[in-house]
Amino acid sequence: MEKETQPEAVSSVLKVFGIIEALAEQKDIGITDLAQRLMMSKSTTYRFLQTMKTLGFVSQEGETDKYGLTLKLFEIGAKSLEYVDLITLANKEMSVIAKQTNETLHLGMLEGNEIIYLHKIDSNYSLRMHSRIGRRNPLYSTAIGKVLLSDYESDEIHKILQDVVFVKHTDKTLENVAQLEQELDRVRVQHYAEDNEEQEPGLRCIAAPVYNRFGKIIAGISISLPTIRFKEEQLPELVRLLQTAGRNVSEQLGFHDYPVSN
Structure with a gap:
C-alpha cells in the first residue's frame, strides 16, 4: 500500500518510527541527511524531531542540526x-x-x-x-x-x-x-x-x-x-x-x- 493512501495518523506513526530507526543506525545525523534518507521534506522532519525532542526521545547537539536518540526508549524497554x-x-x-x-x-x-x-x-x-x-x-x-x-x-x-x-x-x-x-x-x-x-x-x-x-x-x-x-x-x-x-x-x-x- 502506498504511503499517500494511508490515513494521516498511520502515516505519522510510520514517519516517527522511520526517524527512530534512522537515528538508531547512526549516532547523530543532520536534518538534511535524515530528510533525504526518509524521503521527507526538511520542514516535516524538523517538526517531528522537535516534538520527539519535547517528549524526551531525541536530543539535539547544542544549536546544531545534529540529532540523536536519548535513553528514553531503552528505559521503556x-x-x-x-x-x-x-x-x-x-x-x-x-x-x-x-x-x-x-x-x-x-x-x-x-x-x-x-x-x-x-x-x-x-x-x-x-x-x-x-x-x-x-x-x-x-x-x-x-x-x-x-x-x-x-x-x-x-x-x-x-x-x-x-x-x-x-x-x-x-x-x-x-x-x-x-x-x-x-x-x-x-x-x-x-x-x-x-x-x-x-x-x-x-x-x-x-x-x-x-x-x-x-x-x-x-x-x-x-x-x-x-x-x-x-x-x-x-x-x-x-x-x-x-x-x-x-x-x-x-x-x-x-x-x-x-x-x-x-
Whole structure:
C-alpha cells in the first residue's frame, strides 16, 4: 500500500518510527541527511524531531542540526522486561502462599489513578473473591492501592487522585484524601496495607510491596479472604508470608534492603 493512501495518523506513526530507526543506525545525523534518507521534506522532519525532542526521545547537539536518540526508549524497554520478569517471579512466591492458605492472591501495579491486576491465583474455596487479570480497582479502597500510594509524597498523591471521586463502596470506605493520607502514614510504618471491607462487604485484603532495584515500589502482592474465614490472630502470619514474598521478588529485581514489620 502506498504511503499517500494511508490515513494521516498511520502515516505519522510510520514517519516517527522511520526517524527512530534512522537515528538508531547512526549516532547523530543532520536534518538534511535524515530528510533525504526518509524521503521527507526538511520542514516535516524538523517538526517531528522537535516534538520527539519535547517528549524526551531525541536530543539535539547544542544549536546544531545534529540529532540523536536519548535513553528514553531503552528505559521503556527495560521497564517492559522488568514487568515480564515481575509476573514470573511473583507467581512463584504467590504459589507458595496459595498452597499454605488456599486463598486468593493478586499481583497489582499502578496504572494512572487506579490499580490494575497483572496476575492472580484463585482460591480453592467456593466462597472467594471474584476478579480477573486486567481488572482495575480504586487506589483508595484496596490494600494494593494503599501500598502503591505509600511510596509517594503528599503533593504527588493529590496529583494522582485529583480527578478521582471517592465512591462509598461500603460503610467503611475512606471518604477523602485526608483520611487516606492518615491511613498511608500507618502503611509506611508497618510496611503493609489492609482493606477491611472497604472495597466489598465481607472481604478482607492484606498487601505487601514489591520494590525495583532503585527502591521504588512498583507493585503489591495481596491476599484476599472472606471475613468469615479471617481471624485477627492470623494477621501477623499473613503479613509475614506476604512480606517474605515481596522481599524475595524484590531481591530478584535487585533490591536488598526490604523493610519488614516489627
